Amino acid sequence: MRYKKYMVTLPSILDNDFYKFTMQQCVVKLFPKAKARYRFINRGRHRFPPGFAAALRASVETMAGLKLSSGEKRWLCQVCPYFDPVYLDFLQGYRYDPSEVRIEQEGEEVHVFIEGYWYRTILWEVPLLCLISENFYALQNGQRESDETVVAKTKQKIEGYAKMGVTVAEFGTRRRHSFHVHDLVVKTLKAHGSPFVGTSNVHLARVHQTKPIGTHAHEWFMFHAAKYGFKMANTMALEHWIDVYRGDLGIALSDTFTTDEFFEIFDKKFARLFDGVRHDSGDPLVFADKTINHYKSLGIDPLSKTIIFSDSLNYDRVQTIAEHCNGRIGISFGIGTNFTNDVGLKPMNIVIKMTEAMPESEAWTPVVKLSDEPMKHTGDEASIALAKAALQIN
Incomplete structure (x- = not known):
């Protein structure tokens, strides 16, 4: 099956993982002034084709038009009673701001950074990964299974x-x-x-x-x-x-x-x-x-x-x-x-992780993840060493 180059877009603001919305409600309630920074990590060392950053940017720009419909809001009220009316009203008024995302390409390497208030930027991670993945396969014109x-x-x-x-x-x-x-x-x-x-x-x-x-x-x-x-x-x-x-x-x-x-x-x-x-x-x-x-x-x-x-x-x-x-x-x-992504092509191994957080009235602070699998650790070496020392982890 051959693909033509086309604009990759998302069908709905709800085309996202559920935990992004559940966390967003918490952030809106508890940390409305906090800020966050994220970056893209190419774990699989995939080589991106020429023009990829431009294609991804075009996809990101289209996200500014996504909004929660009245029907989607009613559905969330029915299936997620723990989402309160204030949060659902907020979500109905939420719009993606593409200026929160910076995309750069150097040869076959692509860099993506996100920065802004945490209650806003928290929704970017999953859709961006979707768009990176779909644009990658579309631009390569790869032949997938039927x-x-x-x-x-x-x-x-x-x-x-x-x-x-x-x-x-x-x-x-x-x-x-x-x-x-x-x-x-x-x-x-x-x-x-x-x-x-x-x-x-x-x-x-x-x-x-x-x-x-x-x-x-x-x-x-x-x-x-x-x-x-x-x-x-x-x-x-x-x-x-x-x-x-x-x-x-x-x-x-x-x-x-x-x-x-x-x-x-x-x-x-x-x-x-x-x-x-x-x-x-x-x-x-x-x-x-x-x-x-x-x-x-x-x-x-x-x-x-x-x-x-x-x-x-x-x-x-x-x-x-x-x-x-x-x-x-x-x-x-x-x-x-x-x-x-079991379609006869090599699946991508990509993530986007928070790199720094700015709690209210405080400075930017590097954040880390100390996974049970060391290869999945994220954060700079100094911050990882500090976390291990504080938690007495070898």
Whole structure:
């Protein structure tokens, strides 16, 4: 299948991951004067074709016209009762400001930077990654598999998960091949799979009448480290989440400053209030054992809690994890690129991460992520060393 060069655009302001909106409501409520900086990280060292920056800029400029429709607002009111009317009114008035995004190209390298008030810039990450990915494939004129093949492969996967007896969600917005493929995948999952429980993409959840899924991302904890210090970051991030959502959206992300550090503060209060935790880096089997043992140490039945696994999953990895956890703790799986960019081309490995935060009336402060997988650490060397020293991490 051959592609012509065309303008890559997004269909809706809701074409974004759910956790961006859930975090945005918190930022609007708690940190309205905070600012943030982000940058694009090309983990896969992909080589960008000539003219890529111009094509991406053109796509970004079109985003200024996106706005929440009345129908979308009514739908959010119905399916997300924890979004209060003030936030939904704010979201209806929100417009992307392309001046918050800087795009540069030097040969085959592309650099993307975002800066502005956090309550505004928080929505840029996922759509920008979508546009980078789709523009990359469109400009290369790559030949992907047919729609029929994409549907057949997706159907085969969801039927396999059904036989395995696990539930799965689609988490592939950021590195999808294209919106068309993404839409096709979610449509197929909804039509053919009882194990399918929802998607992280809010627009596609609405279109295909399924559940939007997500809570918070690493940047939530990274900002709290800039505001309150590394030792208090996890605690304050969870406390603030509870303050806003009062028991809803109860899956906690554990690996911003390593899982071991997280479990030091994940006491009985948090462990009972949160429905479970999400795994996003490191050995999933080791993580499962640590989580199960931690709940047991607090006198909590692990089977009353859930681990959401979401790190680079495919069928074989899911099967291995499911066999390891069966009968020991509740599990579910968020599958991303293997759903939305399994089209016969090399998937992109790209991320956008917060690099600095400016809490209210304070200076710009570098932020870091200390993943359970060292290759996923983000931040400058000095800041990473400072975080490790503060948290006594080797």
